[in-house]
Amino acid sequence: MLHTYDGIVVGRREIGENSCFIDILTDERGIIEATAHGAKKINSSLLSSASLFAYSTFCLSKNKLRYTVNSAKPKYSFHAIGEDIVKLALASYFAQAVKFCTTSEQRQDASAQGSDSIVRFFAIALFELLGAAERTDDAPARTLETVRAAFELRYSSMLGYRPDLTACFNCGCYEPQDGGSMFFLPDRGELVCSECFNREYDGECEKLSPETLSAMRNIIYAPLERCFKINIGGETERRLSRLTERYFLRRTERSFSALDYYKTFDK
Ligand SMILES: [Zn+2]
Structure with a gap:
């Protein structure tokens, strides 16, 4: 057959x-x-x-x-990935991640994967990775670290760990009021504004800059073909990729040798 x-x-x-x-x-x-x-x-x-x-x-x-x-x-053909050792390392991490998180030969549960096609998502991720530019100080072009952050957060979301980034979970504000900040609570997968933030909250919390929040919203809510289209750089990018990495690894409850290898390169 x-x-x-x-x-x-x-x-x-x-x-x-x-x-x-x-x-x-x-x-x-x-x-x-x-x-x-x-x-x-x-x-x-x-x-x-x-x-x-x-x-x-x-x-x-x-x-x-x-x-x-x-x-x-x-x-x-994504053959050209093999010509760049850092890109190859990152693509290998993506491959390890989907191999670990996708069941073998099981009919995929549409609700578990959302309505997004995992094959299309993976192809877009490789395409963006292939086109990622070197980081330069004055041009925050899309870099490998941005592609990685978008992959980790959107894929977490596709696996059923979609954080709610629409608004503060308590008061429902979309933007922080009166020059305040928004905090992301990774354990709860929720946002809280500085007005509502309980200082005694003992879980992890991450203060988000407006750029970081806007990038995270784009990664989660944009149509698949646009979820990698974020332009951030410098410290914002580093903070975002630290956050998405922790979020993804904690939700999948494992580490990936290919990620450790990728991180040995200076990016
Ligand atoms: Zn609030």
């Missing part, structure tokens, strides 16, 4: 000289492990589609519990 899925290769293990197992991220069946016979041969039709981060339409045959790649039609 043949099955056709659009998907992105998020893992690859070599078998012998010519073949490999690939993990394909799909919307319909989560992660599918499939054998790509002969994919390493230079004249193989699967050569590009079986490479890491290839985005293709895969035609798979299933025999008992095993999938085999029958054919594949490339949709987009």
Whole structure:
């Protein structure tokens, strides 16, 4: 029986000289492990589609519990990620994250993933990562750290850990009043304004600058194709990526070796 899925290769293990197992991220069946016979041969039709981060339409045959790649039609190539070691490290972290958080071969629960397509989200993340610019002092172009922050927060949201950033949870104000501030309470996933903030609150709290709050709202509430479109830099960017990292790692309750590796680079 043949099955056709659009998907992105998020893992690859070599078998012998010519073949490999690939993990394909799909919307319909989560992660599918499939054998790509002969994919390493230079004249193989699967050569590009079986490479890491290839985005293709895969035609798979299933025999008992095993999938085999029958054919594949490339949709987009993220091959260039491999040419930059920092980008590759960040993309590997994204891949580890979705592999850990997406169930294998389970039909995805639409409510758990929201209405966003995980494949589309992952493709957009790779696209933004590929186009991320070097940080310069005078031009806060989108950097890898911004892409990472947007990935962590939006993906947390897609996994069902969407913080409520619409307004102060107590008084409902959208902006802080009288020059006050907004605080984010990561444990509760809520905002509180300085008027309503209880000084005896012993959970974690993070004071947000207006730029940080606006960036976080964009990441959470914008349509998928716009959720990475934030322009922040300098200290705001550093604070945002620290916050989103803690939020994501605490919600998923684990660490990722690829993230630790990515963080060893000076960005
Ligand atoms: Zn309030």
